[in-house]
Amino acid sequence: MIRGDSSVTTAAVVEYYAEASDLISADLGGPMHFGYWRDLPEGSTIPDASRRMTELMVEKVGVTKGQRVLDVGCGRGQPAVQLAEATGAEVVGIDISPRHVRLAGDLARAASRDDQVRFEVADVTELPYPPESFDGAWMLESFFHMPDQTAALRQIARVLRPGGKLVIANLVLRTPLTDEQNARLASLWKVGQIAALVPLSGYPGVLAESGLYTDEVLDISEHSIGPTFAAIRELHAARRRAEAAESNASVDLKEDMDAGMDLFSATPAIGFAIIVASKPTA
Template sequence: MAELRDGLAEIGKHYDERTPIGEEFRDGQLHMWYWYDREDDATLPQAVHRVTRKVSETLGLRPGERVLDAGCGPGEASLFLARQYGVGVTGVTISNFELERARGRAEEAGLSDLVDFQYGDFMELPFPDGSFDAVLALESLQNAPDLGQVLRELFRVLRPGGRLAFSDFSLGEPGEPSDARRVEQFMTTLKLPVLPTLEEWLGHLRAAGFAVEEFTQCGPRVFGMKGKYLEAAMGQREQVAEKFGEERLAEFSRVHLGFFAPRKDQIGYAIVCARKPR
């Protein structure tokens, strides 16, 4: 248990350090982008917001429902859910920076009555059984020290018939041994304990008791568009450097080099929606 706690503290520190610049590039969001092709003229924040929309739309949210944003980041996705669907959202994060940033965003948006942010470990949530109608997890499950445990915990806090929707990286084509080392670099950079294939993700869900209802593999339009991300980020580089300083931005770039190491087809991106049986 102490080892798991140490791992969570390390993940929290990882996001405390990564989020300030990461969310600056993505306008309050931290997860991946989605571009249809090289000619797609969406901005980086617009491409990132597409993932928020695509994942949340699978939940079929209704006004008044209670939603858990598990690993809420700096809070923009939670605010989108409240605005778009009229739902009450509880966001949890283990990053102190993200918690403060998310609470500030909710207050600025006048949504503090609908959205609540808490410091919390999604492997041991402080909520009674059946507290939520739906759970959203945008690239947060991948950091869980024990994926089975976190899925069982999310299953517990959902009411019977409640839905879970998430997006996460998945393992694509393994390739040659040299390519495997590139995947290792990717996982180390993002602090990923495991990198399941899409089928393995579905297996983990079923083992936790969920009934899988919808899934898609959209890696080519996500990690496969890493070149477009770099172009978009370079277009914002000057303003980000002005805010954070050249030295800090250079360090941010350096520690993320491993993220870009794999071939495009090695890293998939899964969007999955599952339900807790009634």
């Protein structure tokens, strides 16, 4: 069973990040996604774990120099730049937020990667690229925002070359939610603009409907959500003690996001996974 807020729209997601982007980036040390904490040394930071998550994505997408990758929901661009640095591949990042695209472009220029990485405002359900024009694609914590996930996957399958990989890092349902649990989580779906969560067991079917074959479904919940939330709580406590300057986000949004972390932590049915799929060669 797929759960989430069916009222989420593209415009609402853009508005959400207009308010929340700076707060999320400040909490996570720049990157805007969960970390991967497995085997990291003691004393590692959220940016260390976020970089390790991107390293895992790079490993799974498996591209090399001269190939081309589509980053769907690129955010502020850190993962795309890291991918380009690690592989030598060309990266095209798309996002529905013009502000994210602008910030990502600034980052690529600062890293001297703007000849290798570019960012564009685009909607994944209407990709402006010809068929079979990418060797790989990934969605790093953007899939759950998409109101029409099937249309998104079909568009990605269209622009992938045969044999190309799609890697999805996403919140998932590890076990079904009861109606009572889903009602309790309604505020979380709304504040986080979570359109839908697919069960772990549901990915092969969802991907097959879009013409993609599932290679791997890797549940990394214990190495991602819990440690990342624990690190954010420590960061928030340190800020309160130091009376740090207020961010641009409203006090209400901060409180809603803190409450959301508590709900996540109390609901082990919500997890985090890496899903690897490929486009058939014949």
